[in-house]
Amino acid sequence: MTNAAITADAPVRPAHYGSVSRDRRWAMRWSYFFLVLFAIFFLMPPFYMLLTSLKTSGEISAATNPWWVFDPTLDNYIALLTKNEFLIFFRNSAMVSICVVSVTMVISVLAAFSLARMKFWGSATLATGVFLTYLVPDTLLFIPLFKMFAWFRDLTGIELINHWWTMIILYPTLSVPFATWIMIGYFASIPKELDEAALIDGASWFQTLTKIFIPVAMPGIIAAMIFSFTVSWAQFLYPLAFTTSSSELLLPVGIVTTLIKGDVFNWGQIMTGALLGAAPPLIIYAFLMDYYVAGLTAGATKG
Amino acid sequence: MAQVTLRKVFKKYDEVPAVRGVDLDIADKEFIVLVGPSGCGKSTTLRMIAGLEEITGGDIAIGGNIVNDVPPKDRDIAMVFQNYALYPHMNVYENMSFGLKLKKTPKDEIDRRVRAAAGILDITELLDRKPKALSGGQRQRVAMGRAIVRDPKVFLFDEPLSNLDAKLRVQMRTEIKKVHQKVRTTTVYVTHDQVEAMTLADRVVVMNAGLIEQVGTPNDLYHSPTTKFVAGFIGSPAMNFISCQLEQAAGALRIRVNDKLSFPVPSERTARYTPQVGKPKLVLGLRPEHIIETRPHVEPNQHDFDMTIEVVEPMGMETLVYFTVNGVEVCGRVNPNAGAAAGRSMKLRADLSNMHLIDDTTGKVL
Numbered sequence: 001m002t003n004a005a006i007t008a009d010a011p012v013r014p015a016h017y018g019s020v021s022r023d024r025r026w027a028m029r030w031s032y033f034f035l036v037l038f039a040i041f042f043l044m045p046p047f048y049m050l051l052t053s054l055k056t057s058g059e060i061s062a063a064t065n066p067w068w069v070f071d072p073t074l075d076n077y078i079a080l081l082t083k084n085e086f087l088i089f090f091r092n093s094a095m096v097s098i099c100v101v102s103v104t105m106v107i108s109v110l111a112a113f114s115l116a117r118m119k120f121w122g123s124a125t126l127a128t129g130v131f132l133t134y135l136v137p138d139t140l141l142f143i144p145l146f147k148m149f150a151w152f153r154d155l156t157g158i159e160l161i162n163h164w165w166t167m168i169i170l171y172p173t174l175s176v177p178f179a180t181w182i183m184i185g186y187f188a189s190i191p192k193e194l195d196e197a198a199l200i201d202g203a204s205w206f207q208t209l210t211k212i213f214i215p216v217a218m219p220g221i222i223a224a225m226i227f228s229f230t231v232s233w234a235q236f237l238y239p240l241a242f243t244t245s246s247s248e249l250l251l252p253v254g255i256v257t258t259l260i261k262g263d264v265f266n267w268g269q270i271m272t273g274a275l276l277g278a279a280p281p282l283i284i285y286a287f288l289m290d291y292y293v294a295g296l297t298a299g300a301t302k303g
Numbered sequence: 304m305a306q307v308t309l310r311k312v313f314k315k316y317d318e319v320p321a322v323r324g325v326d327l328d329i330a331d332k333e334f335i336v337l338v339g340p341s342g343c344g345k346s347t348t349l350r351m352i353a354g355l356e357e358i359t360g361g362d363i364a365i366g367g368n369i370v371n372d373v374p375p376k377d378r379d380i381a382m383v384f385q386n387y388a389l390y391p392h393m394n395v396y397e398n399m400s401f402g403l404k405l406k407k408t409p410k411d412e413i414d415r416r417v418r419a420a421a422g423i424l425d426i427t428e429l430l431d432r433k434p435k436a437l438s439g440g441q442r443q444r445v446a447m448g449r450a451i452v453r454d455p456k457v458f459l460f461d462e463p464l465s466n467l468d469a470k471l472r473v474q475m476r477t478e479i480k481k482v483h484q485k486v487r488t489t490t491v492y493v494t495h496d497q498v499e500a501m502t503l504a505d506r507v508v509v510m511n512a513g514l515i516e517q518v519g520t521p522n523d524l525y526h527s528p529t530t531k532f533v534a535g536f537i538g539s540p541a542m543n544f545i546s547c548q549l550e551q552a553a554g555a556l557r558i559r560v561n562d563k564l565s566f567p568v569p570s571e572r573t574a575r576y577t578p579q580v581g582k583p584k585l586v587l588g589l590r591p592e593h594i595i596e597t598r599p600h601v602e603p604n605q606h607d608f609d610m611t612i613e614v615v616e617p618m619g620m621e622t623l624v625y626f627t628v629n630g631v632e633v634c635g636r637v638n639p640n641a642g643a644a645a646g647r648s649m650k651l652r653a654d655l656s657n658m659h660l661i662d663d664t665t666g667k668v669l
């Protein structure tokens with residue numbers, strides 16, 4: 001009775017139901033607008049590469065609509081994949097990348113663990129130093145490295161220049177500092193109590209690293225692996241400067257040096273080579289992205 | 304046999320002392336609680352017993368052996384952390400067996416011990432789960448299970464219940480007490496919650512500013528605190544501290560609170576307090592439950608006084624009344640039916656047979 005009376009007498013206030021969802025709808029529209037814009041912007045070059053790779057040399061130079069393939073052909077792919085050189089570049093690049101990723105991960109995980117957890121004299125300074133190393137560009141490093149290699153040859157008689165495997169020594173100068181930096185950050189986010197619990201449980205430092213830290217930091221480790229793979233797969237300057245024989249070239253340099261002869265650009269094959277070269281990182285990203293994003297640390301401590 | 308002994312234990316962090324000479328003897332099978340405000344050095348003390356912090360000075364012995372330079376894994380201790388510190392990539396079984404595996408314990412022995420501990424803690428059906436699939440209370444049980452399976456000489460608890468909600472905290476408190484009654488392992492438990500300390504401990508160690516203020520059974524600390532700090536820290540609502548003077552008038556000892564208010568000292572205390580007559584800066588310490596309402600059928604006496612009540616807090620089984628004496632707020636506990644009302648005057652009685660007289664310059668209870 002009284003309740004009904006109150007409701008009846010209550011002033012009527014215009015309700016604004018749905019204003020939140022309307023705001024949200026507008027926000028979504030704008031986000032989609034810009035996302036589509038950026039997607040078009042960034043996907044245009046690869047799309048153009050794909051189109052060009054499906055054209056004959058004649059069609060590429062013909063004055064037709066460049067955004068359409070009138071006479072699709074797989075000739076470029078067949079030519080490149082049956083060419084021995086290209087397969088050697090591919091193998092060289094693959095070997096270098098696999099080795100560089102392995103070397104980088106071993107060094108950076110061990111370095112990051114000790115810098116993040118074993119508080120020793122100068123560890124903080126060293127950690128900053130690692131990051132500063134990353135800031136030195138490769139364009140600045142390759143001349144001193146050249147000098148060092150010459151000096152090394154004079155000393156030992158071992159020639160490091162013009163070998164694809166030299167890149168396994170060179171690339172970590174770029175990948176290790178950044179991978180270490182990522183891993184320091186990741187290890188630092190693991191609660192201190194976790195290694196203390198392991199310490200009390202009887203684990204040595206090395207066991208704490210292998211049995212606790214590496215499994216827990218797997219997303220970070222995969223991020224660092226993706227990074228170092230990308231660095232070594234796409235690196236252009238070092239192989240350009242340090243290798244010359246066609247059997248020692250890596251993919252990015254190989255495509256450019258063998259498919260551009262003087263002022264003749266074999267655009268069809270260049271585009272095909274670039275597209276094939278971009279495939280491995282793409283596949284790796286596609287498969288590991290979920291892992292990379294997944295938060296494995298959930299539930300370690302309170303939550 | 305696992306008594307723990309601390310002798311003049313010091314800890315400094317870059318010249319800042321955290322623990323300033325702690326002496327403590329913990330008996331075998333005893334449940335000791337270190338309690339104090341944050342920054343009092345209780346956690347540091349526990350971590351030094353665990354071996355997670357190096358000690359700057361003094362000696363720590365576990366089971367009669369000095370362990371100053373012994374790494375944590377060789378001290379035969381187990382620790383339960385505030386945030387549980389479960390290994391997130393291992394299931395409950397693996398979490399509990401990790402320490403045993405590292406010690407190369409035979410598989411069937413590990414299995415037997417893990418299942419026994421899981422049985423004690425009632426987590427047998429959780430053994431296959433990952434920590435993230437557990438609730439806070441379950442995680443805390445697993446953390447305790449990890450400690451129990453190792454059958455250590457000493458259990459160390461570092462504020463294990465602080466992350467749980469109030470109801471669960473009370474539940475787990477009982478759980479911890481039960482577990483201790485079953486396994487009878489020497490236990491050192493750190494908390495800032497004095498209720499937890501009182502309910503769990505065989506003996507409570509109250510710490511303040513890196514030093515031990517008092518060690519004693521919960522009842523000792525409550526009824527016979529030796530310092531003002533302990534008197535104020537233990538008990539909720541806290542003990543009232545009212546500045547006062549001791550005067551000798553006509554052969555009788557009186558506590559004078561102000562011009563209007565004074566009480567005769569109970570006869571059994573006169574001998575103890577007589578030397579303090581005329582001393583400056585004396586404080587009368589009286590717990591809220593010793594300020595009660597006068598009852599109609601009880602003879603009025605000299606400990607009765609009238610006071611205007613400012614705030615009334617009904618708690619159900621009792622009502623807290625607040626009033627001001629000498630500029631400080633004083634709390635009393637009265638019967639809910641005594642008719643206490645804010646702004647009204649009330650006849651109260653001070654039960655001085657339970658009083659404490661404190662020298663405010665030294666902070667000691669006289």
